[in-house]
Amino acid sequence: MTTAHIPVVDFGSQFQDNKEQLGITLVDIFRTVGFVYLKNHGVPEETIQGAFGSSQKFFELGTDTKKKYGRPPGTDVNSGYVPVGMERLNAFLENEHKTVEIREAYNYLPFDKTKLPSEVPQFDETLSTLFVESTRLARDIFECIALGLCLEKQDIFVSSHQLIGQRGNPTTLRTLSYPPIDPSAEDAAQLTRCGTHSDYGTITLLYQDEIGGLEVENRDDVFLPALPMPGTILVNVGDLLQRWTSDLLRSTRHRVTCNNMQAIKKTRQSLAFFVHPDDNFTVKCLDGSDKYPPVSAGEYLQDRFKLTY
Numbered sequence: 001m002t003t004a005h006i007p008v009v010d011f012g013s014q015f016q017d018n019k020e021q022l023g024i025t026l027v028d029i030f031r032t033v034g035f036v037y038l039k040n041h042g043v044p045e046e047t048i049q050g051a052f053g054s055s056q057k058f059f060e061l062g063t064d065t066k067k068k069y070g071r072p073p074g075t076d077v078n079s080g081y082v083p084v085g086m087e088r089l090n091a092f093l094e095n096e097h098k099t100v101e102i103r104e105a106y107n108y109l110p111f112d113k114t115k116l117p118s119e120v121p122q123f124d125e126t127l128s129t130l131f132v133e134s135t136r137l138a139r140d141i142f143e144c145i146a147l148g149l150c151l152e153k154q155d156i157f158v159s160s161h162q163l164i165g166q167r168g169n170p171t172t173l174r175t176l177s178y179p180p181i182d183p184s185a186e187d188a189a190q191l192t193r194c195g196t197h198s199d200y201g202t203i204t205l206l207y208q209d210e211i212g213g214l215e216v217e218n219r220d221d222v223f224l225p226a227l228p229m230p231g232t233i234l235v236n237v238g239d240l241l242q243r244w245t246s247d248l249l250r251s252t253r254h255r256v257t258c259n260n261m262q263a264i265k266k267t268r269q270s271l272a273f274f275v276h277p278d279d280n281f282t283v284k285c286l287d288g289s290d291k292y293p294p295v296s297a298g299e300y301l302q303d304r305f306k307l308t309y
């Protein structure tokens, strides 16, 4: 198994020394592959492990306890616990319509203090620390991409994501847990961990544990493993950034499979930081074309959520 189809980029040293070249490299990768591993990203390992640790404590609580902190179905409020079977990322793919996604999640938005699990006292602090670090990295990535795209308005990405972490911006740190699956169970063939999809927002930062199972589609429509690589963060382009760049940058499809019989017997955890522009920002094609009509970032996301939940 190889992960060679997804390049690894040393973020830290280049961000200091040659931001422009780093931007050109990232844009080139986002145009072709859509995914990149970043090393020397500056997010402390203990911050990442802290968030994984308190997430694990949360997911180990009983279902009834977790449901006290549930994401209310059918509302605009995205924060809270999402039990197994509540969402379908692959709802519209013909050949996947019979699969069930065995995944639970907690959507963390730092300004909503109403659904914090009191059973895990360190939950808020550990997730909030990772949220802040991820925000810093996302802004640095945006600065580079704007340079790499030679945009006239160099601050457009940073200034359109000003409210990350506050009301008015839906950027979410989503902690995910994939419960073990018994490969010999009668319904095992109908189960998956995460159906084929692309992400909705501008970019996603993904922290994975060591279990594996993530697959990313290449240019020949073949899904290849995106193995966990210690010390790196996987970053990918979402649908809204693809639309904003008139399809120059690629929002690549991905999934988490049950193909590895050993891996699915174990719980898998990941942390996905889904970055979105401020709700009231209007996304217009950056090349001045009318390939896609202008859309309010907030309305765009609400429309996507309606299809998922």
Ligand SMILES: O=C(O)CCC(=O)C(=O)O
Pocket (backbone or CB within 6 Å): 176, 194, 199, 206, 208, 214, 254, 255, 256, 269, 270, 272
């Ligand atoms: O768990 C993972 O590794 C990926 C999850 C994912 O792609 C998503 O939630 O959008």
Ligand SMILES: [Fe+2]
Pocket (backbone or CB within 6 Å): 197, 198, 199, 254
């Ligand atoms: Fe995803």
